[in-house]
Amino acid sequence: MQPPIRLSWxxxxxxxxxxxxxxxxxxxxxxxxxxxxxxxxxxLTTVVLTLAAVTSIIPVKYVVELxxxxxxAIGITLGIYISVQYFFQAAVLYPLLVATIVSAAVFVVFTHxxxxxxxxxxxxVFSFMVALLPVTYLLEGQLRARSFADGDExxxxxxxLAIEGARMSLLGLYAAIFMIIxxxxxFELALLLREKAADRGLTHGPPSRSSxxxxxxxxxxxxxxxxxxxxxxxxxxxxxxxxxxxxxVSTVLCFIICLILNMTLTGGxxxxxxxxxxxxxxxxxxxxxxxxxxxxxRYFPVxxxxxxxxxxxxxxxxxxxxxxxxxxxxxxxxxxxxxxxxKNVALLVLTLPNHILFNRFMWDYVRQTDAKLLxxxxxxxxxxxxxxxxTIRVLGLLGAMYSLAQYLISRRIRIAGMRxx
Numbered sequence: 001m002q003p004p005i006r007l008s009w010x011x012x013x014x015x016x017x018x019x020x021x022x023x024x025x026x027x028x029x030x031x032x033x034x035x036x037x038x039x040x041x042x043x044l045t046t047v048v049l050t051l052a053a054v055t056s057i058i059p060v061k062y063v064v065e066l067x068x069x070x071x072x073a074i075g076i077t078l079g080i081y082i083s084v085q086y087f088f089q090a091a092v093l094y095p096l097l098v099a100t101i102v103s104a105a106v107f108v109v110f111t112h113x114x115x116x117x118x119x120x121x122x123x124x125v126f127s128f129m130v131a132l133l134p135v136t137y138l139l140e141g142q143l144r145a146r147s148f149a150d151g152d153e154x155x156x157x158x159x160x161l162a163i164e165g166a167r168m169s170l171l172g173l174y175a176a177i178f179m180i181i182x183x184x185x186x187f188e189l190a191l192l193l194r195e196k197a198a199d200r201g202l203t204h205g206p207p208s209r210s211s212x213x214x215x216x217x218x219x220x221x222x223x224x225x226x227x228x229x230x231x232x233x234x235x236x237x238x239x240x241x242x243x244x245x246x247x248x249v250s251t252v253l254c255f256i257i258c259l260i261l262n263m264t265l266t267g268g269x270x271x272x273x274x275x276x277x278x279x280x281x282x283x284x285x286x287x288x289x290x291x292x293x294x295x296x297x298r299y300f301p302v303x304x305x306x307x308x309x310x311x312x313x314x315x316x317x318x319x320x321x322x323x324x325x326x327x328x329x330x331x332x333x334x335x336x337x338x339x340x341x342x343k344n345v346a347l348l349v350l351t352l353p354n355h356i357l358f359n360r361f362m363w364d365y366v367r368q369t370d371a372k373l374l375x376x377x378x379x380x381x382x383x384x385x386x387x388x389x390x391t392i393r394v395l396g397l398l399g400a401m402y403s404l405a406q407y408l409i410s411r412r413i414r415i416a417g418m419r420x421x
Contacts, residue, residue: 042081046074064115071109075102086169089162096136097173103129104177108184111243123242126181130253133174140167168264171257178254182282185247189284244286251282255305268316270394273309277302300362303402307355310398311348314391318344321389340388347383348392354380354399358406367410377403 052058053070060067079101083094107125110118140163255276262272280301285294293300322341353376357368380403383396 039081039084042077046077046081049074049077060109061113067109067113067115068106071106072102075105078105082173086173087166090140090166093136093139096132096139100129100132100136100174100177103132104181107181111181111184111188119242123246126246126249129177130249137167137170140170168261171261175254175257175261178250178257179279182247182250182254182279185243185250186282186284189243189247241286244284247282247284248286251279255279259309268313270310270313270391273306277305277309280305296365297363300359303362304359306398307359307395310391310395311352311355314344314348314389314395317389317391318348344387344389344392347387348395350379351383351392351395351399354403355395358399358402361406361409365413367413368406373403373407373410 049058049070053060058066058070060070076098079098080094082101083097087093087097103125107122107129110122258276258279262269262276266272281298283293283298283301318341322337357372357376360366361368377400380396380399383392384400387393387396
């Protein structure tokens with residue numbers, strides 16, 4: 001961790017100087033391009049300004065003008081730091097990157113501390129930030145590719161790798177921005193719903209008072225409290241109708257970008273989807289995009305995305321193994337490729353019933369008969385034991401787990417219903 005201080009100001013012994021030019025450094029780290037250290041002061045400035053705003057040294061909560069200056073200031077300092085530190089070879093993109101970070105900072109700050117014009121301005125700020133993504137991504141390759149069009153082949157290959165790495169970094173930056181926006185909107189909506197529920201008297205009282213209610217009245221009170229978010233979501237049209245829709249767009253864009261990064265960096269890892277699917281928990285109910293989506297279906301996008309991703313990955317693996325290269329139709333009827341495809345497709349189909357039943361159950365929570373679950377559970381065993389593709393084996397194991405989980409959840413729902421009756 002080299003501090004952002006000029007080398008002429010510090011003492012450097014002969015041992016430190018020799019260590020920087022030793023052969024061990026080159027053999028371990030390779031020839032690393034030197035990057036400036038002065039942007040660290042900008043990062044330090046961003047941290048100090050944020051602490052001053054949080055501790056109310058800068059009264060951003062009460063003065064709208066100071067709030068706007070604070071958002072623009074941290075956007076500029078953080079944008080310049082990210083541009084110089086991680087995109088130092090693409091100076092042409094600095095204005096676009098700084099504009100993106102400034103837009104994100106303004107959006108987050110005025111979503112957390114809204115003003116009178118936030119409802120009208122913030123959707124346009126978000127649209128501008130989304131529009132900058134394809135422009136910056138395309139310019140990253142087009143402008144830099146022209147600068148080395150006349151070089152030799154080795155230099156072109158090295159520069160193309162550098163452009164690809166910069167593009168992946170750019171996608172990672174946008175994924176982080178969309179994640180922060182989705183988290184902020186989810187937090188603000190939760191606070192708004194809690195305040196509305198408290199205003200309508202739907203919050204729970206002290207434990208001693210609620211314990212005096214009879215069980216049936218206490219259950220009815222809990223049912224009204226759980227029904228409050230669905231009711232109040234419909235009343236947001238006059239206050240923050242844009243927030244759920246923008247939160248959903250941010251969540252979907254973040255999830256898609258993460259899938260692209262997973263396909264590019266890991267080749268489509270099966271394990272990655274289990275870490276990426278929980279991003280969809282940030283989806284909100286709105287009146288436009290996800291009209292029928294509520295708090296009860298919050299786990300449905302997670303499970304259906306895992307099942308869908310693994311299904312498409314398994315089909316791609318079968319296609320990749322059966323049709324190697326681009327030489328056209330490579331299946332001979334009765335040959336090894338044909339047997340491989342038919343066998344694994346059949347095993348893949350056997351895993352689908354439990355996935356379909358469980359994803360449907362996560363949407364409507366309609367209890368299935370125990371006989372149906374017990375009959376579909378053994379269908380996963382051939383896929384686990386006989387398949388040649390790891391993704392199909394993962395689907396079989398996941399289908400068996402889904403069947404057991406659905407049985408336990410259905411049993412719990414049935415016991416709770418019997419107690420209510």
